[in-house]
Amino acid sequence: MIKDTLKKKKNLRIIIVIIIALALFGFGYVSGQANTNSLFAKDGKVDSQLLNIVKQTLDNKFVFWKASSTMPTDADLEYGMIKGYVESYKDPYTVFFPPKEAKSFTDEVKGSFGGVGMQVGKKDSRLIVIAPLKDSPAMKAGIKTGDMIAYVDSKDVSALSVEEVVVLIRGEIGTTVEIGVYHKDETRLSKIKIKRDVIKIPTVDTELRGGAYVIHLYNFSENSSELFRQALLKFLDSKNNNLLIDLRGNPGGYLESAVDIASYFVPSGKMIVSEKQGKNEEEINHRSRGLATFNGYNVGVLIDGGSASASEILAGALKDNKIAKVFGEKSFGKGSVQELMNFTDGSAIKVTIAKWYTPNGISISENGIIPDVEIKQATSTIETTKNINTKLEDTVDKQLDKAIVELLKGH
Secondary structure (H helix, E strand, C coil): CHHHHHCCCCCCCCCECCCCCCCCCCCCCCCCCCCCCCCECCCCCECCHHHHHHHHHHHHHCCCCCCCCCCCCHHHHHHHHHHHHHHCCCCCCCEEECHHHHHHHHHHHHCEEEECCEEEEEECCEEEEEEECCCCHHHHHCCCCCCEEEEECCEECCCCCHHHHHHHHCCCCCCEEEEEEECCCCCCEEEEEEECEEEECCCEEEEEECCEEEEEECCECCCHHHHHHHHHHHHHHHCCCEEEEECCCCCCEEHHHHHHHHHCCCCCCCEEEEEEECCCCEEEEEECCCCCCCCCCEEEEEECCCCCCHHHHHHHHHHHCCCEEEEECCCCCCCEEEEEEECCCCCEEEEEEEEEECCCCCEHHHHCCCCCEECCCCCCCCECCCCCCCCHHHCECHHHHHHHHHHHHCC
8 A cells, every 4th residue: 555655764875966056256357477387296185386476475465455354364365276276177066164154154055054045056156046935034135037137235146156145145044135136037146135133944745736636846855755744644634636746946865765755756766867977977876666646646746947956857857757747947957966075174165076967867967857847937936815813725826836736637
């Protein structure tokens, strides 16, 4: 019985996959010349005459244009050089974190932090909002999926990394931050003030809507698989045959959670996602564990530009295995695996170690997930009434309602 299978408990092997991208820096300069050697000696060790010349030039000639400025510490110089070295790989997901940024990143992974509640990433060399979190201060203030961030508290962020922007946005609970954004398809700058708060990342909501049972999955955290299992039990109790999984604005998370959730639908042994690791692209295939098989049910998945990483794995697995039709808009396109290494001084590095492909061999990073039925909506932010007691099914969400109509056509 499906229901009996869903009631079994499982242990999770944790692989952290977080969506955070890295911006590149731009420079203004006066041209000069110097004779230099390569940064690397023949044995591969760093031996840079250029670096020594630059250091001597700064030590002898640099003066501050601002009286309040202070000289960088030895640690600042070291972290700056390391960040520049890592950035030269030009991978938006391979990032070095100095101690302060490393702590901010760790807080976000844990799922509870102070801030405004939005996922920030990089797309086409621009800093954008991947998605505001459900019921967050950012969503309530008008931040939308696809917003391009121009400034934070009057500070231009175009040359900053995502991690540096996150540090600017976060602050003491109860204080206000002003974020300047360009909404999708708009040329007018919107100035949005948001009051900071403790952010709790939601995981699952369910509702019976328009003849379908809808599971809204907001992230793939450590406990997402268990919460999704409980939502499936409610779906079975509802006696409804139409299931829509809403992954809009879901930035991803734990690979293991995505594999577990897909295993409720994909037959045992079938491919869920293929992972190519390391320099030699060693292939590791993640297959269904056959936790349950929803034969006879009409299943759909709803995605948008804020659906990324583990969301794309789940949507791609159900689409390629012909378990579900995918509705909505093209997904974000984040199909790589990062490993996080922590250092004793509090700094850390996140390194891309693998790439993901759907069961049909489609590169998630290069192509994203293309919906079977396109349903456009400028934002995954839904409209609600002012009533604090408003239920999910009472909200105005035209994209969701259109997806339900398309789902019911296939029943």
